[in-house]
Amino acid sequence: xxxxxxxxxxxxxxxxxxxxxxxxxxxxxxxxxxxxxxxxxxxxxxxxxxxxxxxxxxxxxxxxxxxxxxxxxxxxxxxxxxxxxxxxxxxxxxxxxxxxxxxxxxxxxxxxxxxxxxxxxxxxxxxxxxxxxxxxxxxxxxxxxxxxxxxxxxxxxxxxxxxxxxxxxxxxxxxxxxxxxxxxxxxxxxxxxxxxxxxxxxxxxxxxxxxxxxxxxxxxxxxxxxxxxxxxxxxxxxxxxxxxxxxxxxxxxxxxxxxxxxxxxxxxxxxxxxxxxxxxxxxxxxxxxxxxxxxxxxxxxxxxxxxxxxxxxxxxxxxxxxxxxxxxxxxxxxxxxxxxxxxxxxxxxxxxxxxxxxxxxxxxxxxxxxxxxxxxxxxxxxxxxxxxxxxxxxxxxxxxxxxxxxxxxxxxxxxxxxxxxxxxxxxxxxxxxxxxxxxxxxxxxxxxxxxxxxxxxxxxxxxxxxxxxxxxxxxxxxxxxxxxxxxxxxxxxxxxxxxxxxxxxxxxxxxxxxxxxxxxxxxxxxxxxxxxxxxxxxxxxxxxxxxxxxxxxxxxxxxxxxxxxxxxxxxxxxxxxxxxxxxxxxxxxxxxxxxxxxxxxxxxxxxxxxxxxxxxxxxxxxxxxxxxxxxxxxxxxxxxxxxxxxxxxxxxxxxxxxxx
Amino acid sequence: xxxxxxxxxxxxxxxxxxxxxxxxxxxxxxxxxxxxxxxxxxxxxxxxxxxxxxxxxxxxxxxxxxxxxxxxxxxxxxxxxxxxxxxxxxxxxxxxxxxxxxxxxxxxxxxxxxxxxxxxxxxxxxxxxxxxxxxxxxxxxxxxxxxxxxxxxxxxxxxxxxxxxxxxxxxxxxxxxxxxxxxxxxxxxxxxxxxxxxxxxxxxxxxxxxxxxxxxxxxxxxxxxxxxxxxxxxxxxx
Numbered sequence: 002x003x004x005x006x007x008x009x010x011x012x013x014x015x016x017x018x019x020x021x022x023x024x025x026x027x028x029x030x031x032x033x034x035x036x037x038x039x040x041x042x043x044x045x046x047x048x049x050x051x052x053x054x055x056x057x058x059x060x061x062x063x064x065x066x067x068x069x070x071x072x073x074x075x076x077x078x079x080x081x082x083x084x085x086x087x088x089x090x091x092x093x094x095x096x097x098x099x100x101x102x103x104x105x106x107x108x109x110x111x112x113x114x115x116x117x118x119x120x121x122x123x124x125x126x127x128x129x130x131x132x133x134x135x136x137x138x139x140x141x142x143x144x145x146x147x148x149x150x151x152x153x154x155x156x157x158x159x160x161x162x163x164x165x166x167x168x169x170x171x172x173x174x175x176x177x178x179x180x181x182x183x184x185x186x187x188x189x190x191x192x193x194x195x196x197x198x199x200x201x202x203x204x205x206x207x208x209x210x211x212x213x214x215x216x217x218x219x220x221x222x223x224x225x226x227x228x229x230x231x232x233x234x235x236x237x238x239x240x241x242x243x244x245x246x247x248x249x250x251x252x253x254x255x256x257x258x259x260x261x262x263x264x265x266x267x268x269x270x271x272x273x274x275x276x277x278x279x280x281x282x283x284x285x286x287x288x289x290x291x292x293x294x295x296x297x298x299x300x301x302x303x304x305x306x307x308x309x310x311x312x313x314x315x316x317x318x319x320x321x322x323x324x325x326x327x328x329x330x331x332x333x334x335x336x337x338x339x340x341x342x343x344x345x346x347x348x349x350x351x352x353x354x355x356x357x358x359x360x361x362x363x364x365x366x367x368x369x370x371x372x373x374x375x376x377x378x379x380x381x382x383x384x385x386x387x388x389x390x391x392x393x394x395x396x397x398x399x400x401x402x403x404x405x406x407x408x409x410x411x412x413x414x415x416x417x418x419x420x421x422x423x424x425x426x427x428x429x430x431x432x433x434x435x436x437x438x439x440x441x442x443x444x445x446x447x448x449x450x451x452x453x454x455x456x457x458x459x460x461x462x463x464x465x466x467x468x469x470x471x472x473x474x475x476x477x478x479x480x481x482x483x484x485x486x487x488x489x490x491x492x493x494x495x496x497x498x499x500x501x502x503x504x505x506x507x508x509x510x511x512x513x514x515x516x517x518x519x520x521x522x523x524x525x526x527x528x529x530x531x532x533x534x535x536x537x538x539x540x541x542x543x544x545x546x547x548x549x550x551x552x553x554x555x556x557x558x559x560x561x562x563x564x565x566x567x568x569x570x571x572x573x574x575x576x577x578x579x580x581x582x583x584x585x586x587x588x589x590x591x592x593x594x595x596x597x598x599x600x601x602x603x604x605x606x607x608x609x610x611x612x613x614x615x616x617x618x619x620x621x622x623x624x625x626x627x628x629x630x631x632x633x634x635x636x637x638x639x640x641x642x643x644x645x646x647x648x649x650x651x652x653x654x655x656x657x658x659x660x661x
Numbered sequence: 662x663x664x665x666x667x668x669x670x671x672x673x674x675x676x677x678x679x680x681x682x683x684x685x686x687x688x689x690x691x692x693x694x695x696x697x698x699x700x701x702x703x704x705x706x707x708x709x710x711x712x713x714x715x716x717x718x719x720x721x722x723x724x725x726x727x728x729x730x731x732x733x734x735x736x737x738x739x740x741x742x743x744x745x746x747x748x749x750x751x752x753x754x755x756x757x758x759x760x761x762x763x764x765x766x767x768x769x770x771x772x773x774x775x776x777x778x779x780x781x782x783x784x785x786x787x788x789x790x791x792x793x794x795x796x797x798x799x800x801x802x803x804x805x806x807x808x809x810x811x812x813x814x815x816x817x818x819x820x821x822x823x824x825x826x827x828x829x830x831x832x833x834x835x836x837x838x839x840x841x842x843x844x845x846x847x848x849x850x851x852x853x854x855x856x857x858x859x860x861x862x863x864x865x866x867x868x869x870x871x872x873x874x875x876x877x878x879x880x881x882x883x884x885x886x887x888x889x890x891x892x893x894x895x896x897x898x899x
Contacts, residue, residue, distance in 0.1 A: 481718050550662075551662035552662055553662040553670065553672070553719050553722050554662065554718075557718050557719070585898060586664045589664045589669070589670055590664075592669070592670060592722075592724075592725060592727075593662075593670055593722060596670070596721045596722045596724060599721050600721055659860075
């Protein structure tokens with residue numbers, strides 16, 4: 002899917018660019034270095050990297066930053082969905098990161114230094130290219146790249162260049178979903194230093210704007226499963242260990258720049274807390290109103306204690322997220338947080354078809370037996386996780402803290418944190434199905450379990466009036482009722498029981514959440530479920546319920562879920578707003594979110610969409626090329642989405658509009 | 662949850678039963694005092710303890726002036742029971758708003774006057790005959806009750822649904838202007854009647870009248886006309 006999406010996007014590139022540019026690009030698409038292929042076949046990361054750094058094409062344009070990609074070099078998929086330690090590269094010269102002692106007996110250190118040597122070669126090539134150019138600011142840029150080798154960045158602009166350069170190396174070597182981390186934190190010293198030097202906020206804002214444009218460049222190349230899913234997430238704000246909420250001038254400039262960018266990425270995750278000023282929340286909601294899907298709100302008041310309970314102490318205050326939302330410690334984590342997907346709905350389906358249903362006489366027995374089938378799915382996930390193997394990645398090992406000290410590659414547990422995450426899907430549908438079974442089979446005794454099985458098998462054929470009833474009543478999931486939240490928590494705690502003692506080969510622990518990118522992918526082969534979902538229809542999207550006529554109820558529901566122990570790998574309340582509603586009620590929505598933080602939601606994201614516009618865009622995509630929507634945890638251009646994703650958004654928008 | 666039924670974020674309690682039957686009613690399921698069809702799977706009957714329990718789930722959202730709005734139907738038809746709820750809410754210092762048409766016995770107002778922070782009063786059909794025929798209401802009772810609220814120094818905010826077919830008929834409009842001039846210290850929100858409740862009528866098998874959509878320009882003119890008469894009028898954007 003990834004390659005075909007890239008082919009589609011390359012065709013789009015051809016449609017938008019001149020014949021001369023297309024020919025140049027096509028010439029570049031011929032593999033140039035046979036040595037690269039040999040080293041790649043041998044699994045030699047360092048060898049491949051060396052050839053690439055010596056050989057890759059450097060085309061420097063007149064933009065503020067130096068950025069270039071050579072699509073010739075195709076690496077195998079490798080570690081992804083993590084965030085490098087940008088501060089290492091901003092506050093040190095590259096050569097400072099070397100091992101300076103005798104490494105003749107240490108293969109890891111030799112590989113490590115060889116990759117740094119290769120980067121040095123590349124940097125020197127860039128300097129040479131700049132020297133040969135006639136750009137006005139070439140001397141400044143040459144200084145930037147010279148500094149890169151031996152000292153820290155000397156300005157905010159120079160720091161942004163280093164971020165782009167490091168990021169580019171990671172994209173170039175096959176990594177995907179490369180996060181941008183806590184930009185307002187690691188750039189803060191450079192920002193205030195520039196302000197002291199008399200550089201205006203406007204100038205710094207312009208530097209950020211151009212940085213975002215460069216980062217967005219070639220987003221189709223950087224995309225993972227769907228176009229737009231690049232993982233370039235900027236984390237802003239957050240509480241400090243002393244309890245103070247920090248969102249300063251730089252945070253504001255970054256948020257403002259993303260708000261005005263009208264692009265799908267980079268996107269923002271805003272860390273929030275009950276102690277945050279309402280003005281900051283107003284700005285966040287103002288950004289949401291632009292419809293570009295940013296920011297996702299991440300509740301420090303819930304997440305930091307959850308991380309600490311899991312065993313991450315002071316570093317918990319420094320958390321970032323994976324590409325979508327899964328908390329991890331950026332710069333120190335090898336946590337790939339999406340290593341398997343557990344389908345609660347599939348577990349229920351399996352039970353209906355394998356269990357002796359006529360022997361189950363009460364709901365309690367039914368639920369307990371259901372958990373046996375959840376356990377089977379958990380075992381499958383564990384097996385998948387334990388079998389995953391990644392080729393070593395010395396580049397990431399340089400920029401993830403811990404690997405240097407341990408002299409261990411990131412894939413072998415070199416990072417400071419090596420936990421692994423999996424996602425779950427279908428909990429909403431399953432909670433509804435279980436409660437419906439409880440009511441119709443065990444309380445009202447209107448149906449038998451065999452009927453539940455038949456509903457699944459025959460896709461509601463013969464049960465049409467039941468289907469209408471289940472659809473009309475709407476979903477339980479998302480209603481702040483104690484029975485519903487208790488069942489949700491029971492299911493989640495069961496998964497914890499079965500996963501808390503698991504240890505990866507790198508001594509990492511397992512974590513999970515109830516948000517997932519797979520609400521369509523995993524549902525395709527799932528039969529009808531007893532919540533009114535027909536065969537193949539998408540599962541509930543994260544924590545959502547468009548038929549609940551009260552946002553506060555959904556927020557309350559989200560606040561009643563227990564996210565502790567290992568249940569913190571992303572739990573997103575997904576709300577739909579019509580643009581007119583949000584515009585009219587911006588301040589009250591902002592307050593509602595603030596109070597929702599007190600209620601204890603984990604994370605919250607919005608889709609600000611109108612069904613009329615979505616339908617028009619589906620029918621006339623050529624007129625809506627810039628329409629942006631939120632899809633699982635990223636923003637995408639609506640017209641570039643597969644049809645089933647478009648249709649699901651239309652359905653959800655319509656349901657929301659009926660209720661509101 | 663509601664953003665339009667008063668200050669801040671509010672939780673609206675819709676009470677069953679109404680003394681009128683306005684043709685444009687958005688909540689037709691609340692009109693009849695005893696309506697079992699309202700008790701479908703999406704609606705439940707609540708006793709007072711149930712209501713308190715449900716309301717308290719939203720307590721955190723009522724900060725900064727938010728609170729509870731009593732609506733319906735006509736909440737004042739159940740004023741005696743609501744008094745107990747209001748006592749409970751006031752002990753917690755919760756802001757209380759009542760939305761009422763005022764077509765109720767005056768003594769019902771006394772049950773709630775000590776507790777209500779804001780009264781949203783509908784101003785719709787004030788022509789005596791039209792009021793009797795269309796709404797089945799006694800306009801004298803309405804006028805008496807509004808005057809009573811004023812005499813008790815209650816905070817009143819008028820709301821006027823605008824419909825070409827009814828409320829904006831010339832005779833009625835003149836009566837409304839004349840009435841509101843007498844209450845020029847109190848704000849008035851005017852809004853166009855919409856057809857969003859059509860689905861509910863059709864689902865309940867009730868007759869539904871499609872209302873003409875009043876354009877924004879016309880609404881601005883109406884608002885200006887009221888202001889020219891010294892009335893503190895604003896357009897309400899639903």
